[in-house]
Amino acid sequence: MTISHGNRNAKRRTLGLMFAAAAGALAFSLPSTAAAQEKGVLRIGFQKYGTLTLLKARGTLDKRLAEQGIEVQWREFPAGPQLLEGLNVGSVDFGTVGEAPPIFAQAANANLVYVANEPPAPTGEAIILPKNSTIKSVAELKGKKIALNKGSNVHYLLVKALEKAGVAYQDIQTVYLPPADARAAFERGSVDAWVIWDPFLAAAEKQIGARVLADGKGLVSNHQFYLAARPYAEKNPAIVKIIIEELAKTDEWAGKNLKDVTAILAPQLGLEPEVVELAASRFTYGIKPISEAVLAEQQKIADVFSNLKLIPKKITIKDAVLPAKL
Numbered sequence: 001m002t003i004s005h006g007n008r009n010a011k012r013r014t015l016g017l018m019f020a021a022a023a024g025a026l027a028f029s030l031p032s033t034a035a036a037q038e039k040g041v042l043r044i045g046f047q048k049y050g051t052l053t054l055l056k057a058r059g060t061l062d063k064r065l066a067e068q069g070i071e072v073q074w075r076e077f078p079a080g081p082q083l084l085e086g087l088n089v090g091s092v093d094f095g096t097v098g099e100a101p102p103i104f105a106q107a108a109n110a111n112l113v114y115v116a117n118e119p120p121a122p123t124g125e126a127i128i129l130p131k132n133s134t135i136k137s138v139a140e141l142k143g144k145k146i147a148l149n150k151g152s153n154v155h156y157l158l159v160k161a162l163e164k165a166g167v168a169y170q171d172i173q174t175v176y177l178p179p180a181d182a183r184a185a186f187e188r189g190s191v192d193a194w195v196i197w198d199p200f201l202a203a204a205e206k207q208i209g210a211r212v213l214a215d216g217k218g219l220v221s222n223h224q225f226y227l228a229a230r231p232y233a234e235k236n237p238a239i240v241k242i243i244i245e246e247l248a249k250t251d252e253w254a255g256k257n258l259k260d261v262t263a264i265l266a267p268q269l270g271l272e273p274e275v276v277e278l279a280a281s282r283f284t285y286g287i288k289p290i291s292e293a294v295l296a297e298q299q300k301i302a303d304v305f306s307n308l309k310l311i312p313k314k315i316t317i318k319d320a321v322l323p324a325k326l
Contacts, residue, residue, distance in 0.1 A: 042239060043073045045083040045095030048269050049199055050224055050283065051118070052096050054250050057264045061246040070239070078178045081105070081151040084227070087112055093232040094243060098125075098153025098197065099223050103302045105151075106320050107311035111230045113322050116244055117294055118224040118251075119284040122216030125154050125197040127161060130186065131209035135193070138165035138214050141172055144192035147185050150176040153222055154195040156301050159308065160219040169308055186210070197222075198279035199269055206275045221297060226287070233322055244287065251285040290321060 042065060046052040055061055062072045077083035080097030081104060087095055088110035105112060127146075129135055135144070138161050148154050162169055175182075175191050179200045186194040187208060196204065204210035216222045226247070233240050254261050262277045269276060288294075298317045305311045 040069075041071050041073055042243075043075060043091065043093045044243075045075050045077050045086055045092040047077055047079065047083065047096070049197070049279065050096060051247050051250050051254065051285065051287070053268055054254055054261065054264060055246060057268050058250060060249065061243060064242060064246060065239070078180065079149045079152050081149065082178070084110060084112065087227065087229050090229070092229070093236075094226070094228045094240070096224055096226050099221070099225070099298065099301055100153050100155045100305070101151055102225060102227055102320065103151075103298065103305060103315065103317075104311055106315050106317070107302075107305075107313055112227050113230045113233050113320050114290045114295075114298075114317075115226045115228050115233065115240060116247075116287050116289055117226065119286050119288070120221035120223060121282060121284045122218070122220055122222050124201070124216070124279075124282045124284075125157050125195070125220075125222055126201055126215035127158065127193055127195050127213045128186075128201065128204055128210040129193050129213050130189065131211055133192070133211065135213065138162065139167055141165075141193060141213075142167045143171065143173070145173045145175050145190070146193045146195060147175045147177050147182040147191040148195040149178050149182065150174075152197070153220075154197055155310070156304070157216050157220050157222070158195045159304060161214050164219065198282055199265075199271055199275060202275045202279040202282075203271055206272070206278060223294060223297070230322075248287050251287050254283070255285040295321065 044052065046056060056074050065072055075086065075092060077086060080101030083092065083095045083097055084101050084105040086092040088105060088108070102112060102114065127138065135141065141162070146158065148158060159169055162172065175185065177185060179196060182191070182194055182196065183200065183204065185191045186204070193213065194204070205212070226244070228240055258280055261280045262273055265280065266273045266276045295317050302311070302315050302317055306314045
């Protein structure tokens with residue numbers, strides 16, 4: 001998620017309006033009473049980035065739901081595909097991932113629904129190289145070994161970067177590894193490049209001098225999506241509404257307090273403040289309801305993956321959206 005240094009102040013000034021609009025639209029589509037919710041436990045899947053991690057650290061959602069007799073259980077995942085697998089098997093009710101994971105999950109018949117999204121953050125993910133690499137362009141990746149987490153948001157970045165460079169996807173060697181294993185392979189020289197997102201991206205830049213070959217700017221939007229298990233969302237719309245409200249409040253606070261964001265996230269993520277500050281500078285804040293335009297972008301990604309046989313069948317993204325009355 002991205003706030004470029006040059007544009008950060010302007011984005012901060014617009015946050016209030018963005019959140020007001022988002023909250024209003026979301027409130028219109030979800031009921032304001034908790035009468036229909038199921039009491040008990042809410043299980044949230046999160047990763048090492050973004051507003052959900054801040055929400056967990058600040059504890060505002062836990063406090064608000066505790067007043068209604070609901071316990072929030074936070075479950076960390078290394079990446080989006082693993083999180084959505086947890087959602088699909090019933091161990092998670094709600095979570096956040098990038099653009100590609102819900103497409104792979106929907107193609108595997110996961111019973112999920114899109115709830116909301118953050119604004120585009122194209123510089124929050126990149127193709128990186130070891131600092132001593134002689135590669136100068138994406139075109140030079142032809143025939144090379146490239147590490148990535150299969151089905152993560154960076155999967156689409158790689159596809160689009162290769163397309164722009166005139167390299168067929170089949171002409172590279174993909175090495176599918178989760179972030180920790182990919183970092184190890186990258187450091188020992190087992191792969192030529194690594195496609196990764198923040199804060200792993202920022203950590204590689206700051207800690208081992210990794211060089212950015214290409215980020216998502218001009219190639220991908222890199223939205224972050226909030227998703228829920230369909231049965232949970234259908235039975236507990238008021239709880240989903242509360243989650244979105246608390247995320248919006250956290251987003252608004254974070255956009256105005258980036259130093260505090262760094263101070264909170266550094267111990268949460270187990271990373272040095274300078275690493276977290278770099279990653280946080282590329283975050284975007286301003287949760288929004290899912291729009292037709294965003295759904296169209298997701299459909300385009302799904303069609304690309306289908307054409308490349310990366311997913312087993314064609315899917316319709318709108319099948320994973322709840323009716324407006326919910």
